[in-house]
Amino acid sequence: MSDRKPQGASIVFQTVGKTFTKPDGSSVSAVDDVSLTVESGAITGIIGRSGAGKSTMLRMVNGLERPTSGQILVGGQDVGAAQGAALRAIRRDVGMIFQHFNLLASRTVAGNIALPLEVAGVPKAKIRARVADLIHRVGLDAQSDRYPAELSGGQKQRVGIARALATEPKVLLSDEATSALDPETTQTVLQLLKDINRELGLTILLITHEMAVVRDIASHVAVIEGGKIVEAGKTYDVFTAPQHPTTRSFLSGVTGVTLPAFIKGQMHDDRPSGPCEEVLRVTFSGKHATDPMLALLTRDLGIAVNILAGAVEEIGTQPFGNLLLSLDADKGAEARAYLERHGLLTEVLGYVG
Amino acid sequence: MSANLINLLLEATWQTLYMVAVSAALGTLLGLPLGVFLATSQRGELLSRPWVNKMLGLVVNATRSVPFIILVVAIIPFTRMIAGTSIGTTAAIVPLTVAAVPFIARLIENAIREVDSGLIEAARAMGATPLQIIRKVLIPEALSSITLGLTLAVVSLIGYSAMVGAVGGEGLGDLGIRYGYQRFMPEVMAVVVVILIVLVQLVQSVGEWIAAKVDKRAPKGRGQ
Numbered sequence: 001m002s003d004r005k006p007q008g009a010s011i012v013f014q015t016v017g018k019t020f021t022k023p024d025g026s027s028v029s030a031v032d033d034v035s036l037t038v039e040s041g042a043i044t045g046i047i048g049r050s051g052a053g054k055s056t057m058l059r060m061v062n063g064l065e066r067p068t069s070g071q072i073l074v075g076g077q078d079v080g081a082a083q084g085a086a087l088r089a090i091r092r093d094v095g096m097i098f099q100h101f102n103l104l105a106s107r108t109v110a111g112n113i114a115l116p117l118e119v120a121g122v123p124k125a126k127i128r129a130r131v132a133d134l135i136h137r138v139g140l141d142a143q144s145d146r147y148p149a150e151l152s153g154g155q156k157q158r159v160g161i162a163r164a165l166a167t168e169p170k171v172l173l174s175d176e177a178t179s180a181l182d183p184e185t186t187q188t189v190l191q192l193l194k195d196i197n198r199e200l201g202l203t204i205l206l207i208t209h210e211m212a213v214v215r216d217i218a219s220h221v222a223v224i225e226g227g228k229i230v231e232a233g234k235t236y237d238v239f240t241a242p243q244h245p246t247t248r249s250f251l252s253g254v255t256g257v258t259l260p261a262f263i264k265g266q267m268h269d270d271r272p273s274g275p276c277e278e279v280l281r282v283t284f285s286g287k288h289a290t291d292p293m294l295a296l297l298t299r300d301l302g303i304a305v306n307i308l309a310g311a312v313e314e315i316g317t318q319p320f321g322n323l324l325l326s327l328d329a330d331k332g333a334e335a336r337a338y339l340e341r342h343g344l345l346t347e348v349l350g351y352v353g
Numbered sequence: 354m355s356a357n358l359i360n361l362l363l364e365a366t367w368q369t370l371y372m373v374a375v376s377a378a379l380g381t382l383l384g385l386p387l388g389v390f391l392a393t394s395q396r397g398e399l400l401s402r403p404w405v406n407k408m409l410g411l412v413v414n415a416t417r418s419v420p421f422i423i424l425v426v427a428i429i430p431f432t433r434m435i436a437g438t439s440i441g442t443t444a445a446i447v448p449l450t451v452a453a454v455p456f457i458a459r460l461i462e463n464a465i466r467e468v469d470s471g472l473i474e475a476a477r478a479m480g481a482t483p484l485q486i487i488r489k490v491l492i493p494e495a496l497s498s499i500t501l502g503l504t505l506a507v508v509s510l511i512g513y514s515a516m517v518g519a520v521g522g523e524g525l526g527d528l529g530i531r532y533g534y535q536r537f538m539p540e541v542m543a544v545v546v547v548i549l550i551v552l553v554q555l556v557q558s559v560g561e562w563i564a565a566k567v568d569k570r571a572p573k574g575r576g577q
């Protein structure tokens with residue numbers, strides 16, 4: 001192992017499809033005509049509900065599954081077409097971590113991390129040095145000779161990460177790596193992934209069903225539903241201007257901005273006759289995130305607004321705000337036009353009579 | 354008990370140990386690869402040879418469904434071919450081994466199948482070959498169960514070894530029948546039974562001790 005800094009590799013999905021044929025002859029389309037470019041050196045999140053096809057997508061990147069149509073290029077190499085030794089060589093360039101860690105119970109921390117190096121035929125002395133390095137990097141110096149059964153979940157995932165990095169891969173795949181961990185441990189593991197991405201420059205592709213994970217570490221995100229990518233882009237753009245209903249529903253969970261139950265209960269999708277209030281979601285982003293827009297709205301148009309819920313958050317280092325408002329429905333169009341003119345995004349959620 | 358009898362008992366114990374040890378060793382030598390193959394060769398598995406898997410499975414089942422005492426007699430020609438004779442303690446090792454191989458293979462197959470498929474997945478993702486996965490993941494991870502399985506096999510072989518008197522195999526069982534039963538010497542029968550109990554107990558304890566020693570999983574009850 002040299003001191004070279006491993007460079008990330010890009011991952012390109014080109015009209016990839018994967019259909020499973022069940023023993024009874026029926027077939028399931030798990031991934032359907034997916035085209036996606038995962039940028040080299042970036043952290044990209046794929047988010048979707050259970051059964052959406054996330055794991056299948058990820059497992060095609062290191063050839064654990066073969067696409068039934070299309071191509072997957074990792075650093076320019078066609079993984080789906082690779083066989084035998086060539087495929088194993090690609091796999092050494094792609095580390096993987098798992099929800100349930102998948103550590104060998106019969107090996108110590110050091111032994112687990114050594115495994116990929118043994119498999120690659122690295123000489124013993126080099127293995128020892130490299131393992132010590134990795135253990136130090138993930139902060140497990142004191143646990144080196146312990147067995148996985150003696151470790152906490154967070155420590156186990158650190159071993160998983162060290163093991164995945166052992167062969168100096170260009171890509172790290174993460175299949176729900178924090179789903180079995182408590183929120184605090186999740187944060188420390190995500191931070192470790194961030195550090196690794198920054199220091200080693202390797203590409204990280206992670207899948208999750210939690211928008212919070214995407215928000216916390218991914219610069220790019222793709223939303224998958226029923227095997228199709230329904231939305232993809234920079235995390236900030238997707239968070240501040242979600243296009244697809246699935247994305248919105250994932251976001252409503254994470255922004256912490258949800259309608260109070262008493263309003264939700266009496267809200268109509270269509271405007272009822274008579275006087276009523278319009279319920280709006282307003283998203284502030286970029287340089288407007290901290291502008292006092294509501295005060296200006298009241299001053300310039302004389303429209304009074306009720307604030308139902310709201311929060312200002314950060315993605316990467318960029319702030320964005322989310323407000324739920326209600327105002328006189330007759331003034332709704334005017335107010336929305338005003339806000340949009342000032343660079344804010346608005347969405348009518350419903351009406352309250 | 355006469356010195357003569359004590360000598361007979363010592364000799365018989367030695368013969369039993371000899372038959373059991375050699376057939377267990379041979380049975381493991383052949384049963385281990387067979388068991389590993391059975392556990393990894395169904396469709397879509399590591400070695401994926403579904404047809405060979407089915408054929409071997411049939412042979413294993415067939416052998417295992419023949420009662421041991423019938424097997425001993427049925428394969429006398431084979432025994433003669435291998436051992437040069439069909440009579441005696443060494444010859445008895447042949448049917449014992451023939452019975453042990455499929456038994457041990459199934460025990461090892463079960464032990465290997467218990468290994469979490471996530472570990473195979475992780476090893477494949479590392480770029481391990483199927484043989485590396487077997488050597489570095491499956492066998493080490495299954496070692497504790499394999500040890501318990503082999504313990505069970507040895508205990509069964511001790512029992513089987515008592516039946517090989519039918520082809521002139523000697524040992525404790527044979528001694529018990531000839532002296533204890535046919536010559537009405539209940540004290541010989543009693544001593545034989547006690548020695549067998551002690552042997553089985555010893556094998557079981559040593560087996561369990563080794564199995565616990567190699568088991569690095571969380572102790573039962575504590576969970577993961």
Ligand SMILES: Nc1ncnc2c1ncn2[C@@H]1O[C@H](COP(=O)(O)OP(=O)(O)OP(=O)(O)O)[C@@H](O)[C@H]1O
Nearest residue numbers: 020028029030048049050051052053054055056057
């Ligand atoms: N080996 C397989 N054989 C048959 N069907 C499969 C197989 N693997 C996955 N599928 C099916 O493909 C679809 C996508 O599965 P996948 O595991 O990729 O979903 P996922 O998004 O990772 O879900 P989860 O969040 O529950 O892990 C599901 O309908 C699943 O049942």
Ligand SMILES: [Mg+2]
Nearest residue numbers: 054055056175
């Ligand atoms: Mg999954």
